[in-house]
Amino acid sequence: MKPKTTIYEYAIARSDAGPYGITVGKDGALWYTEQKGDIIGRITAKGELNSFHNSNREEITSTIP
Numbered sequence: 060m061k062p063k064t065t066i067y068e069y070a071i072a073r074s075d076a077g078p079y080g081i082t083v084g085k086d087g088a089l090w091y092t093e094q095k096g097d098i099i100g101r102i103t104a105k106g107e108l109n110s111f112h113n114s115n116r117e118e119i120t121s122t123i124p
Contacts (some may be wrong), residue, residue, distance in 0.1 A: 069106045
């Protein structure tokens with residue numbers, strides 16, 4: 060018997076953001092980058108969303124190591 064799985068979907072601020080490079084942090088939150096906004100995003104299991112702008116235009120926001 061397979062365990063029951065529940066999938067939750069949460070909307071991010073921009074529908075055209077192009078979320079990419081999703082990873083799970085030590086805090087259990089999902090971290091991702093938005094290719095069309097130079098933004099790093101964090102979303103918790105409760106759906107709380109935080110966005111951080113990449114102010115260093117010399118670097119491209121694409122993945123989180």
